[in-house]
Amino acid sequence: MWVLNFRFDFLITEIMRKHILIISSFLIFILACNKDADFLNTAPKDILTDDAVWKSEDLTLSVLADLYNRYPEQQTITNWAEYTNFDEAFPSEAGNYWRTKQVDYPYDWWNLWDYGYFRDLNLFVQKCQAADQLSADVRNRFVSEARFLRAALYFEEVKRMGGVPLILEPMEYNFSGDPTYLQHARAKESDIYDFVIAEMDTIKAILPDDASIKARATKGLALAMQARAALYAASIAKYGTSTPTVTLAGGEVGISADKSTAYYTKALAAAQEIISGGKYSLYKKKTEDLQDNFASLFYDKSNNPEVIFAQDFKLKSGKVEDWTLNNQPWSSAEEQQGGRVNPSLNLAQLYEKLDNTYSPFVTNTGSDYVYYDNPLDIFAGRDARLGGTIILPGTKFKGVPLDIWAGVMYWKGGQYNIITGDNFGDQDSIPVAGSPKSSQVVGADGPVDGLQFSAQTGFYVRKFMDQTVGSGQIGTRSEVWWVRYRYAEVLLNAAEAAFELGQSDVAATYINQVRERAGFTIPLTTITFDRIVHERRVELAFEGHELFDNKRWRLAHKVWNGETISAADLVTNIGKADKVNTMIYGLWPYKIYNPGNVNDGKWVYKIVKPSNVTAAHRFKLGNYYSQIGSDILSNNPKLIKNPNQ
Amino acid sequence: MKKIIYLALCMVALSCKKDNYDSPSVTLQGRITYQGEAINVSSKDVTFELWEPGWGKNGAITVNINEDGSYSALLFNGNYKLIIPPSQGPFRSVLNNETNSDTVRLQLNGNRTMDIEVMPYYMVRTPQFLLTGTTVGATCKLEKIITDANAKDIENVFLYLNQTAFVDGTNYIARTSIAGSDIADPDHISLNVEVPASTSANGSTGDQRYIYARIGVKISGVEDLLFSTVQKIDL
Numbered sequence: 001m002w003v004l005n006f007r008f009d010f011l012i013t014e015i016m017r018k019h020i021l022i023i024s025s026f027l028i029f030i031l032a033c034n035k036d037a038d039f040l041n042t043a044p045k046d047i048l049t050d051d052a053v054w055k056s057e058d059l060t061l062s063v064l065a066d067l068y069n070r071y072p073e074q075q076t077i078t079n080w081a082e083y084t085n086f087d088e089a090f091p092s093e094a095g096n097y098w099r100t101k102q103v104d105y106p107y108d109w110w111n112l113w114d115y116g117y118f119r120d121l122n123l124f125v126q127k128c129q130a131a132d133q134l135s136a137d138v139r140n141r142f143v144s145e146a147r148f149l150r151a152a153l154y155f156e157e158v159k160r161m162g163g164v165p166l167i168l169e170p171m172e173y174n175f176s177g178d179p180t181y182l183q184h185a186r187a188k189e190s191d192i193y194d195f196v197i198a199e200m201d202t203i204k205a206i207l208p209d210d211a212s213i214k215a216r217a218t219k220g221l222a223l224a225m226q227a228r229a230a231l232y233a234a235s236i237a238k239y240g241t242s243t244p245t246v247t248l249a250g251g252e253v254g255i256s257a258d259k260s261t262a263y264y265t266k267a268l269a270a271a272q273e274i275i276s277g278g279k280y281s282l283y284k285k286k287t288e289d290l291q292d293n294f295a296s297l298f299y300d301k302s303n304n305p306e307v308i309f310a311q312d313f314k315l316k317s318g319k320v321e322d323w324t325l326n327n328q329p330w331s332s333a334e335e336q337q338g339g340r341v342n343p344s345l346n347l348a349q350l351y352e353k354l355d356n357t358y359s360p361f362v363t364n365t366g367s368d369y370v371y372y373d374n375p376l377d378i379f380a381g382r383d384a385r386l387g388g389t390i391i392l393p394g395t396k397f398k399g400v401p402l403d404i405w406a407g408v409m410y411w412k413g414g415q416y417n418i419i420t421g422d423n424f425g426d427q428d429s430i431p432v433a434g435s436p437k438s439s440q441v442v443g444a445d446g447p448v449d450g451l452q453f454s455a456q457t458g459f460y461v462r463k464f465m466d467q468t469v470g471s472g473q474i475g476t477r478s479e480v481w482w483v484r485y486r487y488a489e490v491l492l493n494a495a496e497a498a499f500e501l502g503q504s505d506v507a508a509t510y511i512n513q514v515r516e517r518a519g520f521t522i523p524l525t526t527i528t529f530d531r532i533v534h535e536r537r538v539e540l541a542f543e544g545h546e547l548f549d550n551k552r553w554r555l556a557h558k559v560w561n562g563e564t565i566s567a568a569d570l571v572t573n574i575g576k577a578d579k580v581n582t583m584i585y586g587l588w589p590y591k592i593y594n595p596g597n598v599n600d601g602k603w604v605y606k607i608v609k610p611s612n613v614t615a616a617h618r619f620k621l622g623n624y625y626s627q628i629g630s631d632i633l634s635n636n637p638k639l640i641k642n643p644n645q
Numbered sequence: 646m647k648k649i650i651y652l653a654l655c656m657v658a659l660s661c662k663k664d665n666y667d668s669p670s671v672t673l674q675g676r677i678t679y680q681g682e683a684i685n686v687s688s689k690d691v692t693f694e695l696w697e698p699g700w701g702k703n704g705a706i707t708v709n710i711n712e713d714g715s716y717s718a719l720l721f722n723g724n725y726k727l728i729i730p731p732s733q734g735p736f737r738s739v740l741n742n743e744t745n746s747d748t749v750r751l752q753l754n755g756n757r758t759m760d761i762e763v764m765p766y767y768m769v770r771t772p773q774f775l776l777t778g779t780t781v782g783a784t785c786k787l788e789k790i791i792t793d794a795n796a797k798d799i800e801n802v803f804l805y806l807n808q809t810a811f812v813d814g815t816n817y818i819a820r821t822s823i824a825g826s827d828i829a830d831p832d833h834i835s836l837n838v839e840v841p842a843s844t845s846a847n848g849s850t851g852d853q854r855y856i857y858a859r860i861g862v863k864i865s866g867v868e869d870l871l872f873s874t875v876q877k878i879d880l
Contacts (some may be wrong), residue, residue: 103815245866447779559828563813621868622732634703644732644868 006150027087028517037344038309057138060375064142067124067149068216070117071311072156074110075544077323077464079551080341086560086617088541089461095610100584103562104618107645110547111161111626112160112589115154115167121150141217144203146218148225151199155229158192159548162165162253162625166195178606184264184384187252188251190259191232195411197266211279211305213314220274222306224308226271227493234263234500235414237553239318246554246624248643253625264497270496272418275510280487282517288480290519294388298464299480304640306488310481320477324466330453331444332400334472339445339453341461341542343390343586345607349574350538351386359606360571361587369604373590378605384519391460393443393589398467403444404455406588409604410435411597418590430593447588449611456610457586463542488514488539511535533577551578551624567607576599580618585609585627620644673751674717675759677734679790683714684765686734687813689859693729693761695720695751698716710734712875725751729763735864735871736765736823737795762868765871766791766864767799772873774858779840781858781878787831799825800865804836804840806860812859812875825865836860855879 053059076081084091084099091099096572124146131139138278157164165184187195202220211220237260240246247254274280283306286293297306313321328338348531349360362370362379372378376394379386391397393404407420410430419430423593425444427435431552446454466484468474499507504527514535524531536549548555558578565583586608594600622644633639676683677691694705695718708718727749729738738747739762749761783804789796801824805817821838828834840856859876860873 051649564817618814629702631702634701645729 008233024377050127054127055133060128060131060134060142062095062136062277063124064145065116066193067121067146070114070120070511071149071484072114072117072153073484073544073549074113074160076311077540078321080323080326083341086546087344087346087348087584088546089344090584090586090613091103091340091566092342092452092454092456093340096340100610100613101615102617103615104620105560105623106626107620107622108266109464109623109626109627110160110627112157113164113628113632114157115162117149117153121146121153121169124169124487125150138269140206141560145217146209147203148222152225154192155196155225155232158189158196159232159627161628163187163189163192163251166191178276183636183638186252187338187639188531189236189253190251190255191235192535193255193263194533197226197233200229200270206271208356209277211280212303212307212488214301214304214307214310218308219540220277220279221485223270223274223277223311224490226495227267227490228485230263230267230270230498231493232548234260234267234497235552237263238500243554243557243621245623246621246643248640250640251641253643262498264570265610268497268501270492273495274487274490279306282487282513284517289582290384290517292516294385295462295465297388298399298483299466301479301481306486307424307481307483308485310483310489312481313479313540314481315476320479321482322477323464323472323480324471324472327461328472329397329400329402329445329455329460331403332398332472333453334470335474337453338472339455339460342455342457342586343459343461343541344457345459345587346570346585347537347541347583348386348390348587349571350534351383351389352520352538352575353384354520354522356520356524358574360574362433363587363605363607371599371602371604373602375603377603382565383538385538387462389463389538391462391465394460397460397462397465398469402449402460404458404460404589405443405603406447406458406606406608407589407590408439408593409590410439411592416592420448423451424448424454432593432595434595435593443589447586449608456612457561457584458588459586461542483543488517492532492539493552495527495535499527499532507532514537514539530575531579532616534575550619554624556619556624557621560617560619562616564616567609570607582618583609584613602615669716669719671720671722671753672717672756673753673755673759674715675761677710677714677716677736678760678762679736679765679805680762680767682768684734684736684763685712685714685769685859685874686710686809687870687872688712688816689868690813691734693727693733696726696728697723698726699724701837702750708819712813712872720753722753723753723813725753727751729761732868734763735767735862735867736763737791739764753860763789766797766867767871767875768860769860769862769871770874772860774876774878776840776878776880780837781840782835782837783860784833784835785857785873786859787834787862789831795830796864797864799828800863801825801863802828802834803837803861803863803870804838805861806838806840806856806858808853808856810857810875810877812857813872814861814870834860 048059053063063306081091085087125143128139128143165437166187167184171182200222204219207217207219207222210217232254233585237255240254241257242279283297283304286296313319326340330339353359356488364370367372374394376392379392391402393402395402407418408430409416409418410432419428419441421428421442424439426442427438428441442448447456448454448457464480466478466480471478491514495507495510507527508524536545550559555578560582561580563580563582565580570585588606588608589603592599592602592604627640627642627645628639666700689709690711692707693706696705708716710716721795726748741749743750757810768790770786771787775782801822803820803822805812806819807817821836823836856878857875858878859875862871
């Protein structure tokens, strides 16, 4: 067959060579004579036209899906490295060590100026409202969802940039050569928050009041976002007084202190509307193991009563996430990678003992170590969220026991000496007479200082990790969702608002519900600001709250003040909201080798600072509101710069 | 083969001709001063901005001030406007008579040395460092320069030690401080700090027989610290 083809091709080539001119003109003639109208009016196959979209419910939903897909976020499970910029975790990947070596956060970090997205949202609202071929119910729901997304984007803008121009109509350029009528000044910071709060009041009545809808906007979500936004505005109004230079004269940055009570009241009311609505509740499916219960809250997608809004993923659909691939422990890794996010000791030691007291992990008594029979013993009797958030030494992941230990401490010459390896699970001979010729001297998960993917703080992350086989494979990945709003945060928002309004007992009821699920049996009776800050840090770790919480409380420049902290500093003042937290520390287990001694085979712990942690983070006053790019400023002279940059 | 070589040669010769701009070659340098005396600041922290109007898009050239108060920038000839953003440095800009604002007009036509005069909140006068045993003691006098409505209090005075000549709030191996409220007499400030047993950041290697010390002043409501000059101390 191919021979024939070849000959045919050859023939054509021969003819073309001889009669190229004639053939070309003939072709031109044919093409030119084709019906012009048909040729130029080919219907596009790769874009949806207005005519097609607004008639069809399915196509409108597709457009809306794209808008949902662009939901703005800072830290999420799809950008793991963002978690390692502060104090929650160390980046165990060679290309990201610079994050713990950087002193200052650049002023343009976290900036967001997505007016392309605003325009698309405004166009959707405008066109969908006019889409009279859709049924009224469907149309109203779609419009409300787009309005939700628009408010979510304004909320994200105001969190990062302060007040931004409030544009609610798609703007069109008239090609007059003068674009000044399209240039708008920045709104006040409080105006943006007011807009978000008011929008939620409008759309909550239209959106479905259905707790089983998790990936689209619902009434519960509108209220949850309203509570969060009002709480942000309230705390900026209240705590902004401590940073008088973080303001602009026109109110683009900073909210006047007298507004805080009204915002706190609104936040409490919105949160209480969800709570009294009774559609959501805390996840308690596995009460026999509270650590496991807390971990599965994030990956259990069937009838999860706690999740209000999530970004969903689906295997084999192309929309999968790689949190588990990036962070799987080396001992159970399904690829030659994982272990990137290493939770810090700074975070781990925040989890209280079950008697409601703070305590560092006990590594020493006097000058001697404390010897533990099992690696897990040092973590016993604590908040269940510790083991639910962090993979601890001595536990299992995907049924494989973790092997986290930094080396062997052997007794020789009247003191402990350390032998360790420089790769996962290295073997060596312990230089003591009678020891085996070759034995393992470091855990299969590390920690090995400077070795990427090893547990360089002694911990791996557990939150959002997928237990399913294949979730750590590049070819499969994971369909665990990213939880954006959940009921426990609503309770904590309510608690904070109630506390700030002087209703300390109301605050205690809400905060104690969250703590009871974490295994605490003694309820808190007095609530302090430190308690509010602490509870959010431990409950909401790795959920993208820390930066924005510290910003709104104006704590960021205090906790990340650029001052070096020592191991002794680290273990003091645990639970203080303004504790300096500039450098990441780890907790490394060592195995004792001392045959004949009572401590042989036991475990001791050392507090270490990974050698790649060289800088103390410094959050300057100019970081509170991110820098507006100079291209944006020069395109619109009505914009003013953020303060202190 | 020869053809290819000639072709390559031609390409090299042609492509490297006049298709590039000259690099900036005019040096602007000087110091940030008060009455002719350089103001010491932390390294990499304090900046000022040069604007060159007349181009389509606006964007500032940011110039860093060194820890000893000096600066230098490579620029093109032209007319610039110099401003120190209000959040920068432990000082305030002085009013420029020509522009009647804090903007300074700056004409560059060849290399230029120019000190920029500012109003610091304080000046660290007569800093003295003395090693006694393993303790570094420092004394100085704090002179309040701005005394009108814009005056600010002292929040803290620090004494920093570091193993390199970069000594400031983020680069130190030992430090001590006194709160501004505990200062009885700003003319007699005295601080003591113990020299760490190891002056190396890398365990036992790289130990050295000298150390650098510096006094820093945190003024309340001002982010950047004011410093004394750096003093090398032989151990």
